[in-house]
Amino acid sequence: MGKSIEPQDLEKIDRLVHAEVVQALEKFRAGDFEGRVYRRIAAEPRPAKGIMFPAKIAVLVAAVLVLAISAAVTIFNPSRSPLPVPIDPGDFAAVLSRLPSFSRPASELPSRPAAEAFLSEAGRAFTSVLASAGGAEQAEQGAEEGHAVRPAPPRPAPLTMRKRMEILFRDKVIERVLLSCAHRTKEV
């Protein structure tokens, strides 16, 4: 199929198209096209009125507002626990009290660098506070009972591996929460 076109070829095409169109238009004009279209439109179920443009914007704004409010409530809710799984304080205290480093005064702790390294900074601080509190309490108790030498506390049962892992996990959770709080404070 060539790209050049001669005028007589163009005329021929025009004549052919014209002949076809004239013939078809005769039939078309004879029929009641407009009437048929209106009848089909009348038979159509009434289309629902489209949402107007401002109404669309209002719906969009409302949706964004609801999302923003729910996000704000979720983020700034003060009663929400920072932990993914809520931990009962009683359980937590019970586990801490069973820890050898928490239940014995600091002086009785074995000087093990590995054990110290194992504890985080927060854990070490908490241990020393607990140890000093425990010492003061025991001194008061001894004064009341009239003897200076206090009896040796019963040696707690050794912790199972599962318990140790639980303690380690909770310690890490506390550490992470404290760290995230520290970061947030810095950002603010």
Place this chain on the structure above:
Amino acid sequence: MRGDEDAKLLEDMMTCQEAVFRICLGFSRNASDAEDLSQDVYLKAYRSLQNVRHPYLVKEWLFRIARNTSLDHGKRQRLARELERAAGPRSAVDPKTPETSSMTRERLESLKTAISRLPRKQREVFVLREYGGLSYEELGRVVGAKSGTVMSRLNRARAAVASFVKKAEHG
């Protein structure tokens, strides 16, 4: 009717009914199909009247609907033909063929074949221009191309159709 504005728009669109019919005829190559398609075009337009933002562009919008509806119809026809071919031999007599002299029929048949063999983009500008009588600017807006591109496509389409018709006449 949903309102005076819609009724007015529909009335305006009705003034283009012959142009819409001609476009549908150019694509479908059959007067009966073209009329059915034109009705479909108006029904589609009526359903989407609430989307009309610029009433002065309603004519081009209508032509675009006509083009898309005709192209969709063409696809369905091709699929139906394929299925028919797969099912069995095709009837030699087309009941919708207009009663014309054999020579004119032959020429029209060759024109029909020539148009159907054009690439889609060339076919649509050829039909919209030759049958719909659209200007180059209108063509550009309807098919979404620049006037220069439209002219070049139209020129190639005309040359291809002329060449095919000439070959068909000379045997």
